[in-house]
Structure formats: structure tokens, C-alpha cells
Amino acid sequence: MFLAFPWQPVQAYKYAGYRWGGSFPKVGANTSGLLINAWRTSASDAIGSWNNAGAQFNFYSQDGSANKMGYYYEQSDVLAYAKTYRRYVFSGDIVKAEIYVNNFHNFNPPYTSGAWHDLRTVRRHEYGHWLRLDHSQVQAAVMYYAIPHNTVKNLAADDINGTRYIYGAR
Ligand SMILES: [Zn+2]
Secondary structure (H helix, E strand, C coil): CCCCCCCCCCCCCEECCCCECCCCCEEEEECCCCCCHHHHHHHHHHHHHHHCCCECCEEEECCCCCCEEEEECCCCCCCEEEEEEECCCCCCCEEEEEEEEECCCCEECCCCCCCCEEHHHHHHHHHHHHCCEECECCCCCCCECCCCCCCCCCCCHHHHHHHHHHHCEC
16 A cells, blocks of 8 residues: 555655745644543644644644544544635635544544554644645655554654745754
8 A cells, every 4th residue: 555656756744835934934723622631732743743843833722722532433534624614615724723633443542452553643644634734645744644443653854844934844
């Protein structure tokens, strides 16, 4: 499954073309819909990873924020997805974003035996979409399109370069 188009050069991060507005956007993330403390911790860990990437962008926890996290259940390979909303339907800065995790899969936490997916890694990936990073072809990157079972990924240089490109380095 990792052998698609091996003859193409490996591309780095991909900017999807629009972003949160302002010179140093600070975006509240509402984790109050995450009912288990460990799920909230996974979200704040993932937020912290991007905050430490040295870009002029900051997430913070804000329970009243419209930027919500939730769940759904669907028998599919999709682990989670992110949505971003622009000021106008087809133009303008991002004004709202959401993340939905597919509870069909076993996430760690709480699952730590058998085949699980690391929830922090999945959230790091989805927050990367909030920043408007698209999928990278760099396998080590958190923004690679697939996350194997029982694998923890932190931000790679490619992810850090991507967010600094979009928002500027701090
Ligand atoms: Zn993705």
C-alpha cells in the first residue's frame, strides 16, 4: 500500500491554498465534546505539537469555541476527518474548523492491546488539515495519508517546514 507511484520524486508538504487570517492567528479548540479525560489529553498533546513547531500560529483550549471535536461511527478505513469553513463559501480566510473521529476503529487511548491507532497521531494529522496542510508524500510526516497500526508519529521536519511556510517562522 506504500508503493504507489515510486517513480515520482518524493514531494514535501503541500499547502492547500488558504488559511486562518491575521499575521499571527490564535485559534481556540473546543475539546468539551470529548467525554473521556484521556481523549481531551490527546487533543491538547496534538495542539501542543503544532504550537511547538515554531510557526506564527497558536492553538489554545477554548470550551466555548465553534471549533469542535466529535465522533461518528462508520465501517470504513477512514480514521477521522477534518472540515474547515471559509468566511464565504469559496473564498476568504478560515473562520471555523471541526474534527470527527471514526469510533469504528480502536484508538489508543483507551485500547492498548491488539491492533490500535494512536489517537494523538491521528489528531496531529487532523489539526494539520486545520492549518491547511494537505497530504505529504513524505512517509515520516504526520501529514502522510495513512497511519499504520500501533504507530506513534510526532511532527517531522516536513510538517514543521509546511506550517512555517504557511504562517511564517516565529
Ligand atoms: Zn488527511
